[in-house]
Amino acid sequence: MIEFYIKSKNKEIMKKLIYLPLLMIVTVAATMQTNISIKVKGSDTVLPISQKEAEVYMKKNKGSNITVIGGGSGVGISALLDGTTDIAMASRKLKMSEKIKMQDAGKAFKEVIIAYDALSVIVNPQNKVNQLTREQIEAIFTGKITNWKEVGGDDMKIVSYSRESSSGTYEFFKEHVMKNKNYSSSIMMMPATGAIVQSVSQTKGAIGYVGFAYVENNVRALKISYDKGKTYITPSMVTAKDKTYPVVRPLYYYYLNALDKKVKPFVDYILSDEGQKTIESVGYIPVK
Amino acid sequence: MKLFLKKFITKIIEGTLFLSSTITSLAIVLIIIFLFKEGIGIFGHSSVEDGFEIVVNKDNTIKDLSAIQIKDIFDQNITNWKEVGGKDDSIITFRVDDIANYYSEEELGANLEFVPDKVNDLISKTSGIVAFIPQKYATKNFKGKVLPADKITITKFFSGKEWFPTAQPAAQFGFLPLILGTLWISFGAILLALPLGLAVAIYMSEIANSKIRRFLKPTIELLAGIPSVVYGFFGLVIIVPLIQSLFNLPVGETALAGTIILAIMALPTIITISEDAIRTTPRAMKEASLALGASHFQTIYKVIIPYSISGITAAVVLGIGRAIGETMAVLMVTGNAAVIPHTFLEPVRTIPATIAAELGEAPQGGLHFKALFALGCILFIITMIINLTVEYISSKRKFQK
Numbered sequence: 174m175i176e177f178y179i180k181s182k183n184k185e186i187m188k189k190l191i192y193l194p195l196l197m198i199v200t201v202a203a204t205m206q207t208n209i210s211i212k213v214k215g216s217d218t219v220l221p222i223s224q225k226e227a228e229v230y231m232k233k234n235k236g237s238n239i240t241v242i243g244g245g246s247g248v249g250i251s252a253l254l255d256g257t258t259d260i261a262m263a264s265r266k267l268k269m270s271e272k273i274k275m276q277d278a279g280k281a282f283k284e285v286i287i288a289y290d291a292l293s294v295i296v297n298p299q300n301k302v303n304q305l306t307r308e309q310i311e312a313i314f315t316g317k318i319t320n321w322k323e324v325g326g327d328d329m330k331i332v333s334y335s336r337e338s339s340s341g342t343y344e345f346f347k348e349h350v351m352k353n354k355n356y357s358s359s360i361m362m363m364p365a366t367g368a369i370v371q372s373v374s375q376t377k378g379a380i381g382y383v384g385f386a387y388v389e390n391n392v393r394a395l396k397i398s399y400d401k402g403k404t405y406i407t408p409s410m411v412t413a414k415d416k417t418y419p420v421v422r423p424l425y426y427y428y429l430n431a432l433d434k435k436v437k438p439f440v441d442y443i444l445s446d447e448g449q450k451t452i453e454s455v456g457y458i459p460v461k
Numbered sequence: 462m463k464l465f466l467k468k469f470i471t472k473i474i475e476g477t478l479f480l481s482s483t484i485t486s487l488a489i490v491l492i493i494i495f496l497f498k499e500g501i502g503i504f505g506h507s508s509v510e511d512g513f514e515i516v517v518n519k520d521n522t523i524k525d526l527s528a529i530q531i532k533d534i535f536d537q538n539i540t541n542w543k544e545v546g547g548k549d550d551s552i553i554t555f556r557v558d559d560i561a562n563y564y565s566e567e568e569l570g571a572n573l574e575f576v577p578d579k580v581n582d583l584i585s586k587t588s589g590i591v592a593f594i595p596q597k598y599a600t601k602n603f604k605g606k607v608l609p610a611d612k613i614t615i616t617k618f619f620s621g622k623e624w625f626p627t628a629q630p631a632a633q634f635g636f637l638p639l640i641l642g643t644l645w646i647s648f649g650a651i652l653l654a655l656p657l658g659l660a661v662a663i664y665m666s667e668i669a670n671s672k673i674r675r676f677l678k679p680t681i682e683l684l685a686g687i688p689s690v691v692y693g694f695f696g697l698v699i700i701v702p703l704i705q706s707l708f709n710l711p712v713g714e715t716a717l718a719g720t721i722i723l724a725i726m727a728l729p730t731i732i733t734i735s736e737d738a739i740r741t742t743p744r745a746m747k748e749a750s751l752a753l754g755a756s757h758f759q760t761i762y763k764v765i766i767p768y769s770i771s772g773i774t775a776a777v778v779l780g781i782g783r784a785i786g787e788t789m790a791v792l793m794v795t796g797n798a799a800v801i802p803h804t805f806l807e808p809v810r811t812i813p814a815t816i817a818a819e820l821g822e823a824p825q826g827g828l829h830f831k832a833l834f835a836l837g838c839i840l841f842i843i844t845m846i847i848n849l850t851v852e853y854i855s856s857k858r859k860f861q862k
Contacts (some may be wrong), residue, residue, distance in 0.1 A: 245821030254825075273512050296809050315536070330711040337797070337818040338627045348591050353556065354536045358638075361714060361808055362797035368697065375702050378711050460519050 210238040211436055215249020215262030216341055218384060219424045221455050222263055222288055226443050229451055239439065244339045246441055254278060257327040259436050261427040264341030280431040286423040287443050289458040291385035292346060293394040294420075295370070297377050302326040304396035304405040305371070307419075310350055313380060316357025321378060334361045334369045334381035342366070345422045346382050385413065386456025413458045421458065463741065474837070486492055496841060499834035505620075506828055507610030508631045509593075516605040517631060518584060523547045523849070529623070531631035534591060542589065544673050548661045555592040569821070581605070595632040624799035624810070626819065627831045634832045640839065642809035645802045646791065650723035654738045654780055657724070660729030667761055668737040679735075685729035688732035693793030696722040701794055708806055714796030717805040722790045723861040734779060738772020739765055771854070778851045782844060788813040811842050 211424075213223050221244045222231070227239035242258075249261035250271055267284070275282055292311060296302060302324055309326060312318040314333055321329045335356055336343045363369045366383045373379040374391035387407060390395050396405035399419040412418035428436050433461075442448050447460035492575050506714065508528040509515060515531060517523060526534070526545060533539040542550045560569065562580050577598045584592055584602035592605070599607055613634060622634020661681070665674055696718055705713030742765045750760040766773070796808025797818070816833050823829040 202669075246819050247823050250823035251493070268510075268824055274824075274826075301494065332712040336626070344627065353627055353629070355532060358623055358625075359798050360819070361534050361712065362799075362810065364792045365798075365815075371697060372701075373847060376705070376712055 189207075196222050205415055209277050209435060209438075210240070211260065211439055212242070212258045213260045213262060214242040214244060214258035214453055215251045215260075216246040216264040216424070217289060218264040218341060219262035219287075219418060219426075220372075221386075222424070222457055223444075223451055225451050225455050226439075226448055229448075230439060230442050234438075235288045237439075251425065253282070253429065254280070258346075259432050260440075263425045263427060265344050265424070265426065267427065282427055283430060283433070284439055285426045285444070286426075286460055287426050287440075288424045288449075288452045288460060289413065289421050290357065290424055291408055291458060292350075292420045292422065293385055293388050293408045294380065294382050294397060295373050295388060295392040295394050296380050297373055298391065298393045299377055300326060300393070302395070304398065306398045306402045307350060307402065310397070311352065311354065314356050314360065315354050315433075316359060329378040330378045332361065332376055333357070334363055334372055334379060336366070336369070336382075337362050337364060342382070342384065349422065351422060384456075385410075385458070410458065411454070424457070472627040480645075489503075493841070496834060498836050499831055500838035503613055503634070503831040503835050504615060505829065506831070508527075508630060508634070508828070509610050509614050510632070511630060511827070512596050512656040513611075514594060514596050514599055515608045515629065516584060516594060516603075517608060518588050518590055519604060519606045520588060521547060521606060523608070525609050526611065528617075528631040528633060529614075531611070532623075532625065532628055535593070535630060546580060550589045553587055555587075555590055555594075555720050557594055557598075568679065604806055608661075622801060626832055632828060632832075635799075636836065636839065638801045639810055639812050639815055642716070642795075642799075642800055642813040643840075643843075645805075645809060645811070646719045646723060646795065646811055647781055649716065649720035649805060650727055651777065651781055653694045653720060653724035653836070654727045654731055654784075655775075655777060656695055658728050658780070659735060660774070661728075661732050662735040662739055662773075663761060663765075666736050667757070667765065681729050684725070685733075686740060688725065689789040690793075691724055691789060692722050693790035696790060696794035704806075710806060712796065712808065714794055714808050715806050716795060716802055716809045718789045719795040719807060720808065722794055723784040723787055726787060726790065727783050729767050730783055732774045734776035735769070735773045738769035738776065741772070742768045767852060772853055774851055778847055779849055785840065788817045812836050816840075 176205050183219065213227065219354070220241065223241045227241050231237055231239055240327075246261075246263040246265055249258060249263060250267065252258040253261040254271075254274060280289065294305065302321060305324060309318065309324050311329055317322060319331055321327055321331055335346070347356065361372070362383075363372060366387050367380040369383050369390060370387055370392055373381045374389075388408075395419060396403045396407050397418070406412050406418045408418050408420075413421055426440060430438070444450075446461075449461055452459050464740060509531075521542070523542065524546060525649045530539065530545050534545070534552055535552070539545060540552055542548055542552055557576070560579060560583075563583055569575050571578060579599055580592065580594055580605055581602075584590055599605065611631065618634060618636050619640075619775055620637065621633060623633040623635045624638060625633040666679055669677065698715075700718050700721055701713035701715075703713075704710065704715060704718055719859075725779075725806065746764055747760055747766065750764045755763065791811050791813040795811065795814070797806040797810045797814055799810045800807065815816055820833050821831065823833060844858075
């Protein structure tokens with residue numbers, strides 16, 4: 174008797190279950206009409222900003238759906254070309270070859286600077302050197318200076334750490350600090366910013382460069398001079414904001430003009446006062 | 462009727478099995494074709510970025526420059542034309558961004574529309590100039606001399622000692638340090654893992670009692686289930702500082718750190734497979750050896766190991782395969798400096814680490830992208846050679862028996 178009861182109950186549940194997919198289809202169809210879903214893909218440097226902004230934005234605008242995916246600036250830009258993303262995040266400007274490809278595909282696009290990122294040159298806390306000029310940093314990373322005593326430190330070999338050659342940070346540092354000269358081939362390449370911080374913190378003679386937001390207590394950021402040693406500027410939110418600190422790079426959003434209507438509200442939100450405050454809270458420098 | 466149904470079902474099952482094997486082989490072939498198609502595309506390609514050209518003053522006697530010379534010139538390591546076979550004149554490098562140093566903003570126009578003309582003027586009146594400019598600037602009535610692009614060839618690939626895939630104006634694709642780095646690390650890892658792995662396998666199959674074995678085997682297999690990032694992080698935080706202080710090195714991210722991590726990662730493969738091979742030695746052979754008066758160790762050394770040698774070889778090869786293909790752990794601990802290794806105490810860069818680290822940011826279909834696929838082809842060929850060698854060795858052993 175009880176068995177029979179359970180069986181009949183099961184049947185009832187089964188019957189209800191049949192309606193479930195139907196219900197889902199209806200809800201999905203209903204939400205599709207009202208929802209905007211935006212895909213954002215690209216640079217891992219810009220990723221934390223986009224994630225935080227998307228989180229806040231989705232909370233404020235019920236019904237909007239923003240998916241943020243990393244992978245690298247190159248990945249984002251090729252996804253934009255293929256049409257698999259709506260916004261491409263990039264920590265570098267589009268390369269000439271990528272621009273040509275966009276033109277060939279007949280796709281007009283917009284470039285928006287959403288925030289700035291300051292790069293800090295970091296050393297081990299035990300290192301005596303406090304400040305370097307741009308020329309000295311260039312000589313260190315091109316392999317012309319190999320000992321700390323040449324720049325006023327202890328007699329110790331310099332171990333320079335860099336990001337991978339494909340990273341936007343690598344390109345920016347090369348362009349901006351090293352004036353387009355190539356890194357020495359004996360430089361240590363690390364896969365992630367966190368790995369550079371870790372290595373610099375445990376290697377006495379180390380020097381590296383990381384985004385401003387990544388500097389922790391186990392490493393020390395150097396003062397940098399861009400005027401051959403007249404003034405040395407400490408990297409901080411204040412000096413980066415008033416543009417006295419020289420090593421600052423823009424972070425970009427790229428999107429197609431055709432999708433302007435769809436993505437504009439989100440981009441506008443990021444550029445608004447509230448959005449820019451969020452950027453500061455993640456550790457990046459606001460545009461305004 | 463029943464018989465017919467049975468036959469029908471058998472046919473369906475056979476068909477499904479046939480289909481799955483066809484799909485699998487087809488997928489493999491397609492992947493290989495894709496890999497080689499992208500990889501081979503790099504040869505014959507210019508090493509200067511698409512859409513750009515290297516130009517000099519038209520009175521310059523230089524006919525062509527190699528990619529390495531271009532790099533050294535723009536890095537200001539070569540500063541006089543006579544060093545590359547020209548006349549005695551100092552080299553002035555020029556990129557489009559430098560135009561602002563020569564002309565005022567008004568001269569360049571509000572929308573920079575006069576830039577091509579000004580670049581043209583500058584090149585024609587500066588005798589020592591070498592300029593890296595977009596192709597479209599050098600079309601009609603151009604007064605400079607366009608240098609022929611240096612083509613990438615197979616020999617340059619394998620003899621090149623420098624890996625600067627994103628260098629501008631001329632990217633450097635020297636595979637030698639990467640290939641040597643990969644082989645160097647895998648070789649070291651096998652050197653460490655083989656004796657240790659074999660010892661554990663023999664101990665587990667011949668000496669240990671079933672209680673210890675029952676504990677040891679799952680533990681070792683557990684080792685194979687740990688994600689490689691965890692190994693990498695373990696290496697970065699524990700092994701790297703240890704090596705640094707032990708050998709008193711300026712830096713701990715070395716080939717040795719990668720070797721140790723890879724050896725640990727290859728161990729489960731080597732132990733499990735060689736243990737299985739050792740256990741398949743027929744009982745009769747062991748007993749015959751013991752009956753002839755051989756000791757336990759003599760039996761292991763003279764009978765069991767020779768009998769299971771093909772299984773052990775397979776274990777070694779799979780171990781090497783694991784070591785060569787391993788990406789993440791190596792990426793984190795070896796320092797990734799693209800230099801040709803001379804000792805185990807230097808940083809190295811491996812092929813899988815290079816592909817993993819760079820593919821994400823490389824513009825799709827570009828030169829760098831293709832170079833990474835070419836690296837993938839090389840990795841594929843290395844693995845294939847190893848597999849074929851093993852097939853050869855094990856078939857030879859069987860023939861002798």
